[in-house]
Each structure stands twice: as structure tokens, then as C-alpha cells.
Amino acid sequence: MIRLEKRPQPSKVWGTLTPVLAVIATMIAGGILFWMLGKDPLEAIRTIFWDPLFHETFGPYSRPQLLVKAGPLILIAIGLSLGFRAGIWNIGAEGQYIMGAICGAAVGLAFYPSESILIFPAMVLAGAIGGWAWAMIPGVLKVKFGTNEILVSLMLVYVAENILASVSQGLLKNPDGMGFPGSRNFRDFPAAHNTDLIAGTGMHWGVAAAFIAVILAYILLTRHMLGFQVRLTGEAPRAAKFAGVNPTRLILFCLGTSGALAGLAGLFEVSGPSGQVSIDFNAGYGFTAIIVAFLGRLHPIGILLAGLLMALTYIGGELAQLMLGLPGAAIQMFQGMLMFFLLAMDMLSHYRVRWKTPAAAQEGAN
Template sequence: MIVLEKRPQASQLWSLATPVVAVLATMVFGGLLFALLGTQPVEAIRTIFWDPLFGEFAFYYRPQLLVKGAPLVLIAIGLSLGFKAGIWNIGAEGQYIIGALTGAGVGLAFYPLEAWYIFPLMVIAGALGGWAWAMIPGVLKVRFGTNEILVSLMLVYVAEQLLASMSLGLLKNPQGFGFPGSRNLNEYESANSWINQNAGLHWGVVAATIAVIFAYVLLNRHMLGFHIRLTGDAPRAARFAGVSPGRLVLFCLGTSGMLAGLAGLFEVAGPAGQVSIDFNTGYGFTAIIVAFLGRLHPIGILLAGLLMALTYIGGEIAQSQMGLPAAAIQVFQGMLLFFLLALDLLTNYRIRLKSREVA
């Protein structure tokens, strides 16, 4: 009979190995899925994981890695702080939309003025927008004890409706011939988040890098980071140590909302270019996978974000070259999270074979 024995301490080795094993397992089972869909499995896996990096057109795809990875890392870093403390913000998608709306709104308000201060103001507005949207579940949780999971998620649907309303109304391009969507910010010099478009470099990449460093220092060198970890591991002990749960909730939700808002702003002012009805593409949800795949550790999240960006890009290539359906990549990403959560067992438990004892 198989018996699970709790380890006195989480295994360091398995904690590092599970993401790798999970990725490998996902490749195997993903390959089976692709085979079922009638594509060559080995070919598909190679197209997804190898071609964007080392294939013939890698010079085009490599910059895309930064473009797609930056928002994922930025959002996931924020989410990981809360997840560590058992505070579940799963509405990052909504905060991402609101950040894009407020940031782009400020930028468009200045149109056609060209000035150096416009972009910094947009960044502040985007961060504040995401922060404020995340503070709704935060304040409700602290004040009324409302479940932050449900409230933050409900607000995603509200934000999506707001986005539709804004791109059809307030932020609509007055010279857009009646088409929905705002002015293109890429054609507006002062409100542009690109640094070097050919290298895939925009201010979101810079912000994501800073966020990784900031989170690393916070969690390893700062009292607040210690409190976050303590609350997640032993909530009762944390309360005896004088941690205020309410303030922690507000900090974690606020920070993750702010980072998600920033990600939205950098996206709308760069790769997306404009506010449109289908502006959001699910980064806020994929970032949840990124946060877990990176084991809620800043460096891990950086690597996981790049890997997930790779599956996005590779998925698009496989879609156009091999006719692999777009949804297959979504299934692939979901599968990854399953394997990760299941294999986590090995980190915290030892599996022993025992003969059944007679009671």
C-alpha cells in the first residue's frame, strides 16, 4: 500500500525539479494531444519550443519573447506576493484592462500636444488605475470580510464591459471613420512605450526587470517580505508576531493591481497600440500559471514568464504552419499547471511503500 509521509521540511531538490519535470510531462502529454488532433507531435513540440529561439526566422521571434514575456512577468510578480500570503487576487485581467484605460485616457487627453511629461503621467495613471481596481476587493475584504477571489473575478467582467463602453464611446477615435477603438498611440510620439521596436524593447520590459529585483529584495531582505511569507506558512504565528492581516491584504492586492495596471498601460501604449474591444488577451489569467510555474519566486517567475511567452509565440507559429488550433495551446498551458500542482506532492511528502498493518 502506498503511504504518504509528510517531510519535516520541504525538499529543496524537488522544489527545483518539479517545474522541470512538469514541463517535460506536459510536452509528452501535449504531444499525445497534438497527435490526437492529427498533427505530427514531435514536429509540433519542436515548432513550439525550438523554432522561435533557434529556427530560421528566430531573429524575428526572439524580440517577441520580450514583448509577450514582460506583461506576464510583471503581473505574475504582483500575484505571487499575494499567493505567498494566501491572498488570492485572480482578477489581474480586470486590473490590466483598467490600467490600460486610465493610462491611455491620460495620454489621449493631451493629444496632440507633444511633451516629455506625458508618458510619465500615463505610467502613473495606469498604475493608479490598476491599484484602485484591486483595492475594491481589498477594502471589501478588510472592512466586510468579503471573499477576495470572487470579488476580484467579478470585476474582470465589469472591466471588460467598461472596456467595450470606452472603446465605443469616450475613447473612440474621432477620426476613425466610426470604427470602434481609440487613436493609435504608436503614432503619437509622446505617448509611446517603445524604446526599440525591432529589439522588442519597451518600457514594460524595463518595469518587469525592476519588479523582479524589487520582489527579490522585498522577500529576502525586508521585514514586510518576511511577514508575507510568515502569513502564508503560519497565519496564527504571524498574528502573534504582530502582523496586521488587514494591512497585508491591502498591500498585496494593491501591489499586484498596480503591476497589472502597469502591464496594461505598457501594452496599450506599445504592442497593442490602441484601446479596442478585444484589447485584453488573457495575460492576467496566464500570469496565474506563470506565478505557480515560477514557484512564487521572483527569479523562477522570470524564467517561467519567458517559457510561457515561448509557448504563445510557438503556438502562433504552429497555428499558421501546421494548422494547430489556437485553443490547443491554451489546453497545453492548463495541462502544465495540472502537472505542476500534482508533482508538488513530492516536495512536501515522501512516498513510501508499506504493507498494510492490522489495527
């Protein structure tokens, strides 16, 4: 019989080991799934985890994609994790992402076709402010009227989507676009284009910003009073109040920061990989980032790894659909398995497993 015993404190060793175990368990269970679908399990696993990085033909194409996809996920998830740590639930990062992209792009397009080097920094600033302002709406409503930030931020996503549809057919529409919806393409606007910093790596400014955000968040949470207050508020809200944390300021800080980072991610995406403001340029990064934040245990380094892993399964999944003809649903199921095993393996860091002989179990029951 197996028995679980709660550890007095979560184990650090298991905390780092469980993600690795979870990936292995996912590979095994996923392999069985693919085998039952009539595919070679080893080949399928290799296609998802190995080929995107190391395949001779596809590697060069998909390696940059890894950073392109992981960048915005990490950037948004870092911002969200601050709020989640403090028990402030910004679910509307997708909306802040869209508004950041619109604001940043609008500033850039307003100066078309200027070649000033100040344009891109101004766009970055406008993107951050756009996301920040959109997140301030649930923030101020919560602080002033006690509204629920989950609901308000989520509903503002749909408002943002409608604004996006409107501007890409109206205000920001490409005057030379022959009536098609969507803005000018930033590829044709060098001063405002977010190109690869090192050609062919996918390493654009947004990815750099994501790495910087990881480092700053790590410093904030481990070395700064504000980070301590964020953690304290999440762990014990009453103790935080007793310690003198100002809840209003903390709510506005967390929502504002996550909004600004989501806005930045949107701006970097629209001016880089996506290239233009269009009706559906947003790819759900704002929602996926919520999963990335939790997968990374709300820890900056964890989020960095989770973002990369998430991006890898997306790219590998697409590759597997293409190469092996695996159905898209099987890939989604595979990703679901990864979440499942990661969360389930968490048990090992909080509990220890004891094996009990049947005889001893019998004695205990008597």
C-alpha cells in the same frame, strides 16, 4: 510496490529539478498525443519549443513576441504572488489591467499632440494609480465590511470590461477615426508611445518594469520586514497577529500593489504592442497571470521563468497551428499537460519514493 514517504522538510534539490522533469515529461506525453494525431512528434515538439526562438525564418519575428507576451504576464503575476502568499486572493487582475490601461491612455490622449517628455511618465503614473484604485475597491470593502475579495475583484472585471467598451466607443474614441470604435493609435503619438527600447527585441518599458518588479519582489520577500510579514501571514495567520502584523494594512498593501502592477501592465500594453484602447484589446493576461504565479511557485524567479515558458508555449502553439495544421485544442491540451506535470512533479519535493520488494510488502501487510 512503490511507497511514498513524507520528507521532514521539502527537498531543495528536487524543488529546482521538478520543473525540468515536468517539461521533459510534457514533451514525451505531448509527442505521443501529436503522433496519435498523425503528426511527426519530434517535428511538433521542435516547432513549439525550438522554432519560435531559433528558426531561420520565424525566429526574428517570434523572438520579440516572447518578451512582449511574457512581460505583462510576469508583471501581473509578481503583484498577485504577494497577495497569494499572504492568503489574499486578488482574482480580478484583468479588471485592474483594463482600468490601468484606460486611465494611463486617457492622460496621454488628453495632451495629444503635445511632444513633452513628461507625458509618458505621467501616463505610467496614471496607469499604476488606475489599477491601484480599482484594486482598492475590494480592499476597502474587505477591510471595512468583511466582504470576500475573490468575489468582488472578479465581478469588477466585468464592470471594467463594460467601461472599456463604453470609453472606446465614447470618451476616448478617435475623433479622426471615421466613427470606428477605439482610441487614437499611440504609434502616431510619439511622445506617448511605448516603443522598443532596443529596436526589434520586443524589449519595451513594460518588459523592463517586469524585470525590475522581479528584483524588487525578491528583495522584499527575502530581505524586508514587509515581505516577512506577507509570508508569515500566509503561513500562520495567528502567529502573524501575535507578531504584531496589522492585517488591515497588509490586505491594503497586497491588493494595492497587485492592482498597481496590473495597471502598469495594462498601460504598457495599450501604449505599446496593442497601440490603442479598443473594445477587446485585453487578451486575458490578468487571468493567465494567476496560472503563471502558481506555476512559478509564487517565487519571483520562478514567476520569471514561468512567464517566459508560458509565453513560449503560446507562440510555439500558434506556430504549430500555422505550420503543421495542429488543431488549437491539441495545443491547449499540450499546455494543460505542462501544468499537470508541473504540479504532479511537486510531489517529489515533498515526498521521497521508496521501492519495496514484493516480499517486504507482503511481510508488512501481515
